[in-house]
Amino acid sequence: MQIPTSTKAWTRIAGGVPRGPLSNLVELVERPLPRPLWGEVLIRMEAAPFNPSDEMYLRGEYGFHARPGDVPGFEGCGTVIAARGGPYAWWLRGKRGAFGGQDGNGTWSEYRVTGLYDCIPISKSLPITAAGTFIINPMTALGLMAMVKRHRARAFSMNAAGSALGTYILALSQQAGISFIGLVRRPESAEKLIHAGAKYVLVTTESSFDDRYEELCKQLGATVLLDAVAGNETAKLMNAMPDESLAIVYGQLSQEKKSEARVSFDPDGLVFRKQQVRGYWLTDELHGTIIPLHRARQISKHYKKDLFRIPELAQCSLSSLIDAAQSNNGKTIFVNEPPTKE
Numbered sequence: 001m002q003i004p005t006s007t008k009a010w011t012r013i014a015g016g017v018p019r020g021p022l023s024n025l026v027e028l029v030e031r032p033l034p035r036p037l038w039g040e041v042l043i044r045m046e047a048a049p050f051n052p053s054d055e056m057y058l059r060g061e062y063g064f065h066a067r068p069g070d071v072p073g074f075e076g077c078g079t080v081i082a083a084r085g086g087p088y089a090w091w092l093r094g095k096r097g098a099f100g101g102q103d104g105n106g107t108w109s110e111y112r113v114t115g116l117y118d119c120i121p122i123s124k125s126l127p128i129t130a131a132g133t134f135i136i137n138p139m140t141a142l143g144l145m146a147m148v149k150r151h152r153a154r155a156f157s158m159n160a161a162g163s164a165l166g167t168y169i170l171a172l173s174q175q176a177g178i179s180f181i182g183l184v185r186r187p188e189s190a191e192k193l194i195h196a197g198a199k200y201v202l203v204t205t206e207s208s209f210d211d212r213y214e215e216l217c218k219q220l221g222a223t224v225l226l227d228a229v230a231g232n233e234t235a236k237l238m239n240a241m242p243d244e245s246l247a248i249v250y251g252q253l254s255q256e257k258k259s260e261a262r263v264s265f266d267p268d269g270l271v272f273r274k275q276q277v278r279g280y281w282l283t284d285e286l287h288g289t290i291i292p293l294h295r296a297r298q299i300s301k302h303y304k305k306d307l308f309r310i311p312e313l314a315q316c317s318l319s320s321l322i323d324a325a326q327s328n329n330g331k332t333i334f335v336n337e338p339p340t341k342e
């Protein structure tokens with residue numbers, strides 16, 4: 001096929017009020033598309049979701065901020081239509097790949113050029129919503145569970161567990177035989193987790209939470225906290241956990257002002273109880289080939305065996321992504337129409 005020289009893409013607008021409507025922060029434009037250099041691939045986008053992290057990125061609430069002209073979209077899938085870089089590049093042509101986009105060259109576009117080894121081959125039999133969301137939640141779930149296992153935990157807790165990521169973590173914990181304690185803020189979120197098979201779910205806003213959490217951690221031997229909230233919550237939860245427990249911080253959902261954002265930790269826990277805290281960022285594990293390829297095979301098997309559930313997302317076109325996301329509370333994925341045959 002003829003290599004395109006331009007592509008439609010959503011880009012961050014200069015200015016714009018971060019707290020205003022998202023439609024005031026991005027615009028759909030036609031922009032030049034560079035030809036792939038050595039070590040790069042050209043991909044025709046098949047699908048990319050609207051994730052909460054995408055919105056945080058656009059509003060300046062993520063770990064790094066969108067600059068004017070940047071294309072958002074932290075994950076997606078597509079078909080490799082051109083590649084340069086030797087035998088591996090030749091092999092990738094025509095393959096379906098999943099990839100991230102955290103350098104301002106995101107996935108909310110018709111076509112994109114990315115690094116040869118940033119494109120992870122995935123099965124063409126995967127449903128579109130699973131393929132388009134292959135990176136962030138499934139890969140993060142495998143990465144976090146690997147850390148839980150390395151800590152030899154018999155049980156672990158997870159806050160903000162009612163998220164999509166929480167359902168993947170729950171499934172992996174059940175497969176591994178490791179007890180999962182889901183922490184949520186609302187009773188309706190607890191009901192969803194219990195319906196998904198969670199045995200231990202606590203609502204953090206209930207008056208009995210502190211005592212029940214400490215008792216459950218002691219009973220099950222929960223020595224890892226998967227922490228998406230951070231702020232003061234980290235210390236509060238870790239103080240109730242056994243000695244030598246580990247907090248893995250992978251997000252910052254606390255309501256504290258960004259200028260005051262922090263991870264709090266009790267010095268007694270660090271010094272006398274030998275507790276630890278460390279961070280996790282998926283991007284660090286996606287540089288290279290061995291870990292991403294291995295985990296891609298695991299994810300495909302988990303979907304095939306119904307361990308992972310196919311995400312339920314509203315499908316829309318690229319041009320209607322922002323409007324559709326605002327109408328569907330963010331649970332949206334854009335799907336490109338198949339190319340017309342000439």
